[in-house]
Amino acid sequence: xxxxxxxxxxxxxxxxxxxxxxxxxxxxxxxxxxxxxxxxxxxxxxxxxxxxxxxxxxxxxxxxxxxxxxxxxxxxxxxxxxxxxxxxxxxxxxxxxxxxxxxxxxxxxxxxxxxxxxxxxxxxxxxxxxxxxxxxxxxxxxxxxxxxxxxxxxxxxxxxxxxxxxxxxxxxxxxxxxxxxxxxxxxxxxxxxxxxxxxxxxxxxxxxxxxxxxxxxxxxxxxxxxxxxxxxxxxxxxxxxxxxxxxxxxxxxxxxxxxxxxxxxxxxxxxxxxxxxxxxxxxxxxxxxxxxxxxxxxxxxxxxxxxxxxxxxxxxxxxxxxxxxxxxxxxxxxxxxxxxxxxxxxxxxxxxxxxxxxxxxxxxxxxxxxxxxxxxxxxxxxxxxxxxxxxxxxxxxxxxxxxxxxxxxxxxxxxxxxxxxxxxxxxxxxxxxxxxxxxxxxxxxxxxxxxxxxxxxxxxxxxxxxxxxxxxxxxxxxxxxxxxxxxxxxxxxxxxxxxxxxxxxxxxxxxxxxxxxxxxxxxxxxxxxxxxxxxxxxxxxxxxxxxxxxxxxxxxxxxxxxxxxxxxxxxxxxxxxxxxxxxxxxxxxxxxxxxxxxxxxxxxxxxxxxxxxxxxxxxxxxxxxxxxxxxxxxxxxxx
Numbered sequence: 001x002x003x004x005x006x007x008x009x010x011x012x013x014x015x016x017x018x019x020x021x022x023x024x025x026x027x028x029x030x031x032x033x034x035x036x037x038x039x040x041x042x043x044x045x046x047x048x049x050x051x052x053x054x055x056x057x058x059x060x061x062x063x064x065x066x067x068x069x070x071x072x073x074x075x076x077x078x079x080x081x082x083x084x085x086x087x088x089x090x091x092x093x094x095x096x097x098x099x100x101x102x103x104x105x106x107x108x109x110x111x112x113x114x115x116x117x118x119x120x121x122x123x124x125x126x127x128x129x130x131x132x133x134x135x136x137x138x139x140x141x142x143x144x145x146x147x148x149x150x151x152x153x154x155x156x157x158x159x160x161x162x163x164x165x166x167x168x169x170x171x172x173x174x175x176x177x178x179x180x181x182x183x184x185x186x187x188x189x190x191x192x193x194x195x196x197x198x199x200x201x202x203x204x205x206x207x208x209x210x211x212x213x214x215x216x217x218x219x220x221x222x223x224x225x226x227x228x229x230x231x232x233x234x235x236x237x238x239x240x241x242x243x244x245x246x247x248x249x250x251x252x253x254x255x256x257x258x259x260x261x262x263x264x265x266x267x268x269x270x271x272x273x274x275x276x277x278x279x280x281x282x283x284x285x286x287x288x289x290x291x292x293x294x295x296x297x298x299x300x301x302x303x304x305x306x307x308x309x310x311x312x313x314x315x316x317x318x319x320x321x322x323x324x325x326x327x328x329x330x331x332x333x334x335x336x337x338x339x340x341x342x343x344x345x346x347x348x349x350x351x352x353x354x355x356x357x358x359x360x361x362x363x364x365x366x367x368x369x370x371x372x373x374x375x376x377x378x379x380x381x382x383x384x385x386x387x388x389x390x391x392x393x394x395x396x397x398x399x400x401x402x403x404x405x406x407x408x409x410x411x412x413x414x415x416x417x418x419x420x421x422x423x424x425x426x427x428x429x430x431x432x433x434x435x436x437x438x439x440x441x442x443x444x445x446x447x448x449x450x451x452x453x454x455x456x457x458x459x460x461x462x463x464x465x466x467x468x469x470x471x472x473x474x475x476x477x478x479x480x481x482x483x484x485x486x487x488x489x490x491x492x493x494x495x496x497x498x499x500x501x502x503x504x505x506x507x508x509x510x511x512x513x514x515x516x517x518x519x520x521x522x523x524x525x526x527x528x529x530x531x532x533x534x535x536x537x538x539x540x541x542x543x544x545x546x547x548x549x550x551x552x553x554x555x556x557x558x559x560x561x562x563x564x565x566x567x568x569x570x571x572x573x574x575x576x577x578x579x580x581x582x583x584x585x586x587x588x589x590x591x592x593x594x595x596x597x598x599x600x601x602x603x604x605x606x607x608x609x610x611x612x613x614x615x616x617x618x619x620x621x622x623x624x625x626x627x628x629x630x631x632x633x634x635x636x637x638x639x
Contacts, residue, residue, distance in 0.1 A: 003068055003147035006056040013049040013104070014137040016042045020130030024123035028195075036123035043111035043126055046133060047104040054101045057146055058088050067153035070094060070146045076157035076567050078538035079165075086170045087160045092294055092310070093146035095173060099290070100136050102177045103184065107133065110185060110210075116632070117203050124192035125185075132184055135317045143310050159538070159567035168228035172221060176248060179218025180286045183251060185210040186258060187283035190276040191325065194332040199276075204266045209626035211262060211279075212484075215255040216622030222248050223615040231575055236508070236586050236603040238611055241390040246369045247289035250362050254282040257358035259622070260351050268413060269339030270348055274355070276333060280325045285362070287318045292369075343415040350408045354401060361397045365390065402456050402496070405489055406463020410470065424470070425463055432458035444522075446504025453500025461493035480628040488621025495614025498607045505606040510590075514597045521602050524585060525549040531589070531598060539563040541574070544589045544598065548578060560589040560600075584608050 020042035027035025060068050061075055061084045074087045074094070089098040107129050114122045140146075189207040193199050225245070226238045239245065258278040265275040291314040342348040368385040375383040406428075410421040436455035443450035468486050471478060478486070509521050515530035529545035541561040548555045558576030565572070578585040583606040590599030 002056045003060065003065075003149065006053040007141075007145065007147045009049040009053045009056075010137060010141050013046045013053075014134065014141060016045040016049065017130050017133035017137055020046070021127055021134055022130075024130070025127035025195075028120040028123040028127070031120075033119065036119050039123050039126035039130075040111040042130070043104075043107045047108040050097075050101050050104045053147075054088070054097055057094060057097060058085055060147075061085065061087050064157070065153075066155065066157055067150055068146075069148045069150045072150055072154045072157045074158070074160050076159050076538070078566055079157075079160060080537050082170065083160055083165050086164065089173050090160050090164045090169075091146070093140075093144045095177075096136075096140050096144050096294075097146050098173065099177050099181060100133075100140055102174070103129075103133060103136060103181045105178075106182055106185060110188075114206070117206060118200075121192060121196070121200070121203050124195055125188045128188035128191045129184055132188075132321075135320075139310075139313050139317070143313055157567075159565060162539075162563070162565045162570045162572045163232065165538075166228060166232050168224055168232065172224035172228055175217055175224055176221030179214050179216075179221050180248070180251065180289065182210070182214025182217060183255060183279075183283045183286050185214065186262075186279040187325075190279035191328065193276060193336075194328045197332055197335055199265065199272050199336060201266060201269070204262070205631055208259075208262050208266060209628070209631045211255065211259055212622040212626040215252070215259060216619040216626070218248065218252050218255065219615055219619040219622065222252060223612050223619075227612055230608070231577055231586075233573070236506075236575070236588070236601070236605060238502070238608060241368075241387045243369050244289075244293055246365050246390075247292045250365050250369075251282050251285040251289065253358050253362040253365070254278060254285055257355045257362070258282050260354050260358075264348055264351050265339070268342070268348060269337070270342065271352070271355075272336045272339065273329075273333040276336075277329060278355075278359075280322075280329065284318070284322050284325070285366075287314070287321060290314055291318055340414060342413070345411070345418045346415050347408060347411045347413050350404055350411055353404060354408070357397055357401045361394060364393045364397065368393075399456075402460060402492070405460050405492065406466065409467040409485065409489075410463075424466055428462035428466055429459065432462060443504065449500050449504035453496055453504065456500065457493045457496040460496065461490060464489040464493065479630065481625045481630065484621040484623070484625025484628075486621070487624055488618045491614045491617025491619075491621060493614070494610050494617055498610030498612075498614060501607040502605055502611070505604075507604040509602040511600055511602065512593050512597050513600045514595070519602060521604055523551055524555070524604060525552075526587065526600075526602055528598075528600065530596070531592075534561065536563065538567070539565045539572075542589065542592075544576070544587070544600070546576065546587045546600070548585050548587075556585065558585070558587045560587045562589050562591075579609060581609065582606065 020039055023035040024039035027033070027038070057070070060071050062081060064071065064075065064077060064084070066072050070091055070093050071087075074091045075084055079087065087094070089095040107126070110129065111122075111126060114125070186207055189203070193204075222245075225248070229240070230236065230238045258275070261271050261275045261278050264271045291311065294310055294314060368389055372383045372385055375381060406425055407421050410424055411418075432455050435458050436451040439454040440447045440451035464486055468478075471482065507521055509519060511519050513519065513528035515528060517528045519526045519528075525548070527547040527549070529547060531542050531544045534541040534543040541563040544558075544560045546558045546560065548558060556578035558578060560576040561574040563572045563574060564570070573588055575586050575588045577587075583604055586601075586603035586605060588601040588603075590601060592598055
């Protein structure tokens, strides 16, 4: 009876969402305190009910209840227990339940921590989140139930997609979904502001940490996906501009713009309408990502196979959210007050340029992702938009943003003499150019990209440290918001080192090797010792043994594998990787070529770890800034 109990819990959660979406909004409009007070209990009820349903689904997988179709389709008796838990969100239905669970967590968190806000504001915000909950719970219950029974019960299940049988997949989807759906909070505040017809500085300040936290979780989710693709797919890449990768990257870019725009609106009262539009756009792009992944319109290792009915449901939901929000925006945004005027040489201007460049980058990714789909739908032929387009356009738009990053924190609000930040940064600019020149002449290959990476990283890193030194000399204090900005900006510098230097210095050799063969790649020597068989819990693997030497000294013994899974016979590559601060060495086993020879891919990946280290610093900066006490003041002027 457990699956039926879970289904009943979801129906009750839908009823709670309907109450949350109706009475509090009506109460805020009529000034009825009793109706507004309903918002919090219904938010808590949704979380409890959906958490119960999710726990039952986990128990069904762990207990191998083969009377549940979802368990049969995505598990079997050979699957290790840890992967059975992960199989809970390994399908469209299960991952959608995880998505709804994350939504109810955000919903309950807003209800719990919003007690310092005016009751009408809280009622409107929770009411809007309730409307979103209705849509997702209806989608889950009526088109994608994870608790559908199979009569009679199966004796054995199929299998979890071997691509997902990996430790990284245990935390990548939850982190990604927390970030995705977390943007519902700034979206709800934007709609509440439009309904109210004004932006109050107090509750705008209150919503900023929610945006930071959602963006930081999305950052971690994207990094985990990149890391998983790097070591699991065997091709040694960290980003391929896959359409589903782009689907998560677009709300990330828009969220970064929103974080900066919210700062201007809260501190200076400027960008009011633009901040609300960005909040709507960021959440809309999250919904677009859900549509692309679940509609079946894309072919990707990251997407779920889904029928057109499900895609149509999300498309209608997306149209209602975007159409309804933009209609409200058009009607109400012109009535919002403008902030204080600012000069061309001010921090506001620099942050405006920041937002315009990020918005242009987001639009570029959106165009490149959707254009092939639109061309196919309009019978304009098959069009492929790949890494050359995205790489060139993204660098073109991000180069000026990187150049502006050090100026922002050193420039005053409203008006400043541009000569002051220029004078402070000039010595560091010269030092960055010197380091870039040295890197150019020392690089064995990819000289221009190497120099560009060193120049950009040194410029942003030195500029960030210059600002930190300025603050320390002034008063010796850093607010969490300021410290978070410094950490995040320094993360950009670290990321630039990894992203550009790996493009410049990456080395790949594809060779045929027999036991005893040796291949040299730069400073590294690879000695192929042979291949034997390894029995895994639910697969049989050909396991290679490759001894790696660096400058003649033993470095690592790597064991790349080709795994054939017992159920379905799918063959997967598991690369052998030696991780290093300055470079990774990656070996991937290809196909047998006969006569004991194997195809082997040998990679040397300089500074690849700096990509993820830089991203983690950006996420850490967002978390640090979110815990600034200023965001939790009960009233204006309180400490």
